[in-house]
Amino acid sequence: MTATELTIAGVTLTAGARHLVRDVSLTARPGETIGLVGPNGSGKSSLLRTVYRVLRPAAGQVRVDGGDAWSLPVRRLARTVAAVVQDPAADFDLAVREVVAMGRTPHKRLLAGDTPEDAEIIDSALLAVDAVHLADHPFDRLSGGERQRVLIARALAQRPTLLVLDEPTNHLDIRHQLSVLDALRRLPATVLLALHDLNLAAYYCDRLYVLHDGEITASGPPAEVLTPRLLAEVYGVAADVTVHPRTGAPQVTFFPGEPRI
Amino acid sequence: MTQATTGAPAERTTARRRRTTAPGTGRTRLAVTLLVLTALLAVSATAGLAIGSVRVPPAQVWGIVTHALGADWREPDWSRARETIVVDVRAPRVLLGAVTGAGLAVIGTALQALVRNPLAEPYLLGVSSGASLGAVSVIVFGVTLFGPLSLPAAAFAGALGALLLVYATARTGGRITSSRLVLSGVAIAAVLTALLDLLLLTTDRGNEARAVLAWTLGGLGGTDWGTVWLPATALLLGAGALMAQARNLNLLLAGEEAATTMGLDVARFRARLFVLLSLVTGVLVAAAGPIGFVGLMMPHIVRLFVGGDHRRVLPTAALGGAVFLVWADIAARTVAAPTEIPVGVLTALCGGPFFLWLMRRDARRGTEGGVA
Structure with a gap:
């Protein structure tokens, strides 16, 4: 498994007269973990949707290894790019293993059965998210956090070289937030993820892009991006940023009151 | 997180865990299920050929059938009349019943x-x-306009129109909730049925209308070999096409966005499904009338045995539907003999309560399965 280079070049997205995303450019070099942060409604999910081909940009281009993601057949793109999206599950008695097996679909021909190799890929995907013990459980009976881990396993089973995740740590308890992000970090693939938790973003991401009202307001290594001034501007909150004594990553601490900048 | 769930759902989880097993054992289980259902279908078909106003012993049924197929397994010891009853009257009817049940x-x-x-x-x-x-x-x-194909062609057009209408009215914000789906279905079915009644009551062709009326209740009476080949072909092609797309049907369960990320062109796939499903429905309804609830009950019953993967559900449901409708038709022509009950009345008698149970089960699950 290799890694893919992602280039978002001048992408604009509109919904009616409203701009969801305006002239956004972003690069993820092969193997990098890139975090997308910003307040609710800043356009994170919309931007991610242009990468996994649900929202077509009104202007600009999404390039995957140099090729336009929107001119590839959907199936071809799905062999390179996998995503974890926020979508409610339907109630159809699927076992966890069957849900994860869906991830193999873009690699399979019509009527081809699951091979031992597929089974191995599915097993290792379940292992990566600490869900082996859930394999035979009905998916629709899992807790929110367990479901989220299974959906990540499904994306891993796709064997992507670029993985796009929209709030993958939602619904997860702190132990599983850390273990899931650890697993993503270990992947050789390029990872682009939207995150709410700035401290997790600071620790796990190589670089951050900050979205505010559909535009990129800052980008770079976490230590350069996460400053009290930026947090005041973008989130409108007061915060201290220190260096975490153990990890060396920037550590954001919020406190009540108006930001004084 | 699992520990947080209370007693009842936990028990349910273990009960259901037994149903969904590892792939190896699952394959055996699927094979066994299919084998049992095939045997059951053979038994049902034999019963369908044997039971009626004239009872034919099963051994003789097989003798007549193999004789008609050109293989003389035993010395013919039956009358011409019996042969006619089994081969020309009951056989096409049983076949149409099996085909319609499987198709639905x-x-x-x-x-x-x-x-x-x-x-x-x-x-x-x-x-x-x-x-x-x-x-x-x-x-x-x-x-x-289309000669003998006019009827199924018009049925196809009607089915497609209704399906698109229900889909468009039930869908809001890219999602379809149960209540909206059922309500739009009920409303649209009511309007279409009213139009149907209006047509039947205002037409001059009284006799034809009466014949039609019996048929709108869903029935397999009066089937001959001439009416069986089209539904049988439609079933084989339709079921074959769906089997080939079974993985993609699984993807639809994941939701539109997720299905796209796994390589499915959802809009195109959905459009093709609309046409395919309307086509098969149209042909089946043109041949057997609207028979309800088979399509509701069978998938649910077989999912209890083989899980939700469409590669397993489709063939199992087809066999189950065939067995079910063959028996429903046997009941339709025997319970009130010599009067024949439209088979659609009987399937509704079983299906209505099933629907209510399903609705209540889903409502219960909705509260239990709350996201943590």
């Missing part, structure tokens, strides 16, 4: 994936009513 079960399965809702079924969603209206219009107005 397969359509129900695919329709449930298409709308991502376990309450979907061609009859409940008004798709069968649309097909009936199309077919009846052809009879009442005497349209013969």
Whole structure:
């Protein structure tokens, strides 16, 4: 498994007269973990949707290894790019293993059965998210956090070289937030993820892009991006940023009151 | 997180865990299920050929059938009349019953994936009513544009129209909720049925109308070999096409966005499914009338045995539907003999309560399965 280079070049997205995303450019070099942060409604999910081909940009281009993601057949793109999206599950008695097996679909021909190799890929995907013990459980009976881990396993089973995740740590308890992000970090693939938790973003991401009202307001290594001034501007909150004594990553601490900048 | 769940759901989880097993054992289980159902279908078909106003012993049924197929397994010891009853009267009827049951079960399965809702079924969603209206219009107005194919062609057009209408009205913000789906289905079925009644009551062709009326209740009476080949072909092609797309049907369960990320062109796939399902529904309704609830019950019953993967559900549901409808038809022609009950009345008698149970089960699950 290799890694893919992602280039978002001048992408604009509109919904009616409203701009969801305006002239956004972003690069993820092969193997990098890139975090997308910003307040609710800043356009994170919309931007991610242009990468996994649900929202077509009104202007600009999404390039995957140099090729336009929107001119590839959907199936071809799905062999390179996998995503974890926020979508409610339907109630159809699927076992966890069957849900994860869906991830193999873009690699399979019509009527081809699951091979031992597929089974191995599915097993290792379940292992990566600490869900082996859930394999035979009905998916629709899992807790929110367990479901989220299974959906990540499904994306891993796709064997992507670029993985796009929209709030993958939602619904997860702190132990599983850390273990899931650890697993993503270990992947050789390029990872682009939207995150709410700035401290997790600071620790796990190589670089951050900050979205505010559909535009990129800052980008770079976490230590350069996460400053009290930026947090005041973008989130409108007061915060201290220190260096975490153990990890060396920037550590954001919020406190009540108006930001004084 | 699992520890947080209380006693009752936990028990349920262990109960259900037994049903969904590892792939190796699952394969054996699927094979066994298919084998049992095939044997059951053979028994059912034999019963369908044997039971009626003239009872034919099963051994003789097999003798007649093999004789008709050109292999003389035993010395003919039956009258010509019996041979006619088994081969020309009962056989096409049993075959049409099996084909229709299998077809409806397969359509129900695919329709449930298409709308991502376990309450979907061609009859409940008004798709069968649309097909009936199309077919009846052809009879009442005497349209013969496509020759003998006029009836199924009109039924197809009616089915497609109704399906698109229900889909468009039930869908809001890219999602279809159960209540909206069922309500739009009921409303559209009511309007289409009213139009159908209007047509039947205002037409001059009284005799034809009465013949049609019996047929709109769903029935397999009066089937001959001439009416069986088209539904049988439609079933084979339709079920084959759906089997080939079984993985993609699974993807639909994951939701539109997720399905796209796994390589499915959802809009195109959905459009093709609309046409395919309407086509098979139209042909089946043109031949057997609108028979309800088979498409609702079969997928659910077989999911209890083989899980939710469409590669398993489709063939199992097809066999189950065939067995079910062959028996329903046997009941239809024997319980009130010599009067024949439309088989659609009997399937509704079983299916209605099933639907209510399903609705209540889903409501219970909705509260239990709350996201942590």
